[in-house]
Amino acid sequence: MATNEDLFKKIISHSKEYGFVFPSSEIYDGLSAVYDYGPFGVELKNNIKAWWWKSMVQYHENIVGLDSAIFMHPTIWKASGHVDAFNDPMIDNKDSKKRYRADVLVEDHLQKIEDKIQKEVDKARTRFGETFDEQMYRTTNPRVKEYQDKIDALKTRFYASLEKNDLADVKALIEEAGIVCPVSGTKNWTEVRQFNLMFSTQMGSVNEDANEIFLRPETAQGVFVNFLNVQKSARMKIPFGIAQIGKAFRNEIVARQFLFRMREFEQMEMQYFVKPGEELEWFAYWKQERMRWHTSLGIPASKYRFHDHDKLAHYANAATDIEFEFPIGFKELEGIHSRTDFDLSAHQKFSGRKIQYFDTELNEGYVPYVVETSIGLDRTFLAVVSYAYREEKLEDGSERVVLSLPAILAPVKVAILPLIKKDGLPEKAREIMDVLKYRFRCFYEEKDTIGRRYRRMDAIGTPYCITIDHQTLQDNTVTLRDRDTMLQERIPVNEILAILNEKLSL
Numbered sequence: 001m002a003t004n005e006d007l008f009k010k011i012i013s014h015s016k017e018y019g020f021v022f023p024s025s026e027i028y029d030g031l032s033a034v035y036d037y038g039p040f041g042v043e044l045k046n047n048i049k050a051w052w053w054k055s056m057v058q059y060h061e062n063i064v065g066l067d068s069a070i071f072m073h074p075t076i077w078k079a080s081g082h083v084d085a086f087n088d089p090m091i092d093n094k095d096s097k098k099r100y101r102a103d104v105l106v107e108d109h110l111q112k113i114e115d116k117i118q119k120e121v122d123k124a125r126t127r128f129g130e131t132f133d134e135q136m137y138r139t140t141n142p143r144v145k146e147y148q149d150k151i152d153a154l155k156t157r158f159y160a161s162l163e164k165n166d167l168a169d170v171k172a173l174i175e176e177a178g179i180v181c182p183v184s185g186t187k188n189w190t191e192v193r194q195f196n197l198m199f200s201t202q203m204g205s206v207n208e209d210a211n212e213i214f215l216r217p218e219t220a221q222g223v224f225v226n227f228l229n230v231q232k233s234a235r236m237k238i239p240f241g242i243a244q245i246g247k248a249f250r251n252e253i254v255a256r257q258f259l260f261r262m263r264e265f266e267q268m269e270m271q272y273f274v275k276p277g278e279e280l281e282w283f284a285y286w287k288q289e290r291m292r293w294h295t296s297l298g299i300p301a302s303k304y305r306f307h308d309h310d311k312l313a314h315y316a317n318a319a320t321d322i323e324f325e326f327p328i329g330f331k332e333l334e335g336i337h338s339r340t341d342f343d344l345s346a347h348q349k350f351s352g353r354k355i356q357y358f359d360t361e362l363n364e365g366y367v368p369y370v371v372e373t374s375i376g377l378d379r380t381f382l383a384v385v386s387y388a389y390r391e392e393k394l395e396d397g398s399e400r401v402v403l404s405l406p407a408i409l410a411p412v413k414v415a416i417l418p419l420i421k422k423d424g425l426p427e428k429a430r431e432i433m434d435v436l437k438y439r440f441r442c443f444y445e446e447k448d449t450i451g452r453r454y455r456r457m458d459a460i461g462t463p464y465c466i467t468i469d470h471q472t473l474q475d476n477t478v479t480l481r482d483r484d485t486m487l488q489e490r491i492p493v494n495e496i497l498a499i500l501n502e503k504l505s506l
């Protein structure tokens with residue numbers, strides 16, 4: 001798998017330099033896996049949220065929103081299974097002292113074998129040309145079959161051991177498969193231990209009746225416990241969805257991948273409540289629908305793929321990930337899960353309240369099934385920026401870094417730039433700014449040469465620059481510069497709004 005650590009590092013430093021993402025608490029040497037969004041980062045993040053919200057809530061008549069609190073009754077996490085089962089298996093290498101998630105080590109190992117198969121397939125395709133039958137080759141070529149058998153055996157044993165919580169066997173499997181620490185290169189592993197990912201804190205005065213509560217590790221439970229409130233108050237009929245955007249917290253074991261794995265992050269989730277027995281149809285529907293959303297941003301479909309789960313979470317009867325090709329390889333961006341009636345039934349049991357939907361067509365009540373789409377906001381941010389980041393060599397030999405962000409997501413849509421800081425040009429530019437700023441997020445700048453200002457706007461992904469020059473004062477026209485093509489056209493001032501409206505819509 002092509003990974004590009006170098007590109008990843010460049011994106012991290014670009015994000016900091018241009019006000020997108022800062023390490024948290026930097027003047028105190030930072031706080032591991034926590035980040036702050038700067039002036040342009042927060043705009044991009046808000047635009048992603050707005051586009052998701054619009055696509056899910058505004059464009060679907062049967063989806064409504066919710067903003068539930070981060071703090072919730074502690075029994076919720078007992079009912080949801082998080083207190084007992086929201087664990088990751090961790091393992092340390094004694095030589096490098098590095099800590100890993102055992103499941104990630106095994107999955108990376110499996111991926112390496114998959115890559116070997118892919119190499120064989122690619123070679124064979126070149127050799128056989130048009131007549132190549134990949135399916136046939138995969139099932140008959142002895143070497144490929146041997147690799148595939150190895151993968152299947154490892155997977156079966158690994159998931160069974162995790163299921164039984166047989167951590168000694170997980171360790172044995174890691175050793176037998178010859179998995180070494182990427183840092184020390186040795187197999188000197190500790191035992192595998194389970195680690196609960198939830199953060200806890202105290203609610204109320206600690207001296208009095210202190211109550212341990214958790215920072216939510218997912219936003220979904222706020223939706224489940226409000227199911228009846230939402231359904232009744234918004235008069236929703238099944239099938240319907242509840243959408244929510246909010247912070248989630250996980251004490252991740254390994255967190256050294258920038259926005260990809262944070263300890264405080266944001267999720268955009270939608271739980272879709274359906275009639276029992278119809279969940280797999282809706283699962284298939286949301287799989288396609290969510291993929292359509294991703295590609296609607298103009299990022300090529302080849303950057304995305306589905307990864308269906310072999311091991312299902314305790315609450316699911318089907319699950320898939322939408323993976324994105326980050327600079328660190330294809331990794332999960334969004335999870336789509338068929339969660340059955342697990343959560344609502346559990347809350348019914350633990351709360352002692354009836355949580356049912358009365359179906360007037362069937363004339364009976366039932367606990368609805370749930371299909372969930374859950375996407376990380378920060379990972380989407382990283383995906384979008386990674387795709388948009390380009391280093392270009394220009395015809396005149398100079399170089400530029402440009403963020404070719406989808407216009408709808410760009411932090412700043414239009415820069416208003418008087419060519420020079422005198423001759424009445426700033427005044428004219430301000431007039432234009434005062435009209436446009438009520439419609440678009442604009443940025444006014446008069447300092448530095450125009451070339452430098454264009455470069456800065458390219459670096460933060462501003463799709464259009466409007467330059468006010470001496471000709472503007474004569475014929476009331478300006479130049480409109482396109483970020484990606486760098487071409488400039490002259491347009492009348494009184495048409496700017498209409499032209500930008502057209503160009504900046506999706």
Ligand code: ATP
Nearest residue numbers: 259260261262265332333334335374375376378379
């Ligand atoms: P992973 O396998 O990468 O740990 P997950 O399967 O635990 O992810 P889910 O519980 O399905 O993730 O959460 C839904 C989405 O929330 C993920 O697809 C991801 O985009 C986002 N997410 C989860 N954990 C993190 C994290 N630590 N930092 C940033 N985003 C996260």
